[in-house]
Amino acid sequence: MSNLQINTTQNVNLNYKIVSIGERIVAFFIDAFILYLYAVLVDFIGDAIGYIYEDKWTQRGLVALIFLPAMFYSLIMHSIFNGRTVGKMLLKMRVVKFDGSPVHWSNYLVRWMLRLVDIWIFIGSIGLLTILFSEKRQRLGDAAAGTVVISTKNKTKVSHTILEEVEEAYQPKFTNVILLTDKDVRLIKETYRIARKSNDFKTMTALRVKVDSILQTKSELYDIQYLDTVLKDYNYYTQKL
Structure with missing residues (x-):
């Protein structure tokens, strides 16, 4: 091929x-x-x-x-x-x-x-x-x-990029995620992935606080849910543009 x-x-x-x-x-x-x-x-x-x-x-x-x-x-x-x-x-x-x-x-x-x-x-x-x-x-x-x-058998894994799997019926929660850049999201996802894999909840919380301070979402979601939602919302809006 x-x-x-x-x-x-x-x-x-x-x-x-x-x-x-x-x-x-x-x-x-x-x-x-x-x-x-x-x-x-x-x-x-x-x-x-x-x-x-x-x-x-x-x-x-x-x-x-x-x-x-x-x-x-x-x-x-x-x-x-x-x-x-x-x-x-x-x-x-x-x-x-x-x-x-x-x-x-x-x-x-x-x-x-x-x-x-x-x-x-x-x-x-x-x-x-x-x-x-x-x-x-x-x-x-x-x-x-x-x-x-x-x-599509051996394509690049989505987890290795800033992309996230977003269903067609997905409903975004945070509209201001478009304030982030590709570079920001790449850093967020990489830090989030490493912290979650190693159960580093301290880093996870610090990352969530930093992202929340940028987006001013004041969400009550737990750290993992929050960061996961931010990543999916960003992909949802940027794919629609």
């Missing part, structure tokens, strides 16, 4: 591995098998509809309508599951922007539209050739959308 270094919006460099063409093919066939099963299901439903409606045109129209989501499978899955289809989930890979910016739905749309050229019209030959001869292992759709498919 080739390596790809992505600079995040918080100026943190993360090293990823670009997936091989073999892995992409396996993921494609997994998704194709799922679509095949869906087509079989639709066929059974079509037979059932045939017993209800004698009009063949009505039957075909309803079957086509039920099968329609399969036509947009790749676009829907990538948009909903953050750059992943079932095949990509199983093989631990996802689509990202190679410049580190968030992937927009329009990028997924471009990739999906160019599947017509990459995969369907030329029976996958264009997609295979562009992946083989591209430095970032991009098919035509990836190149046009500015995306690349990376492996």
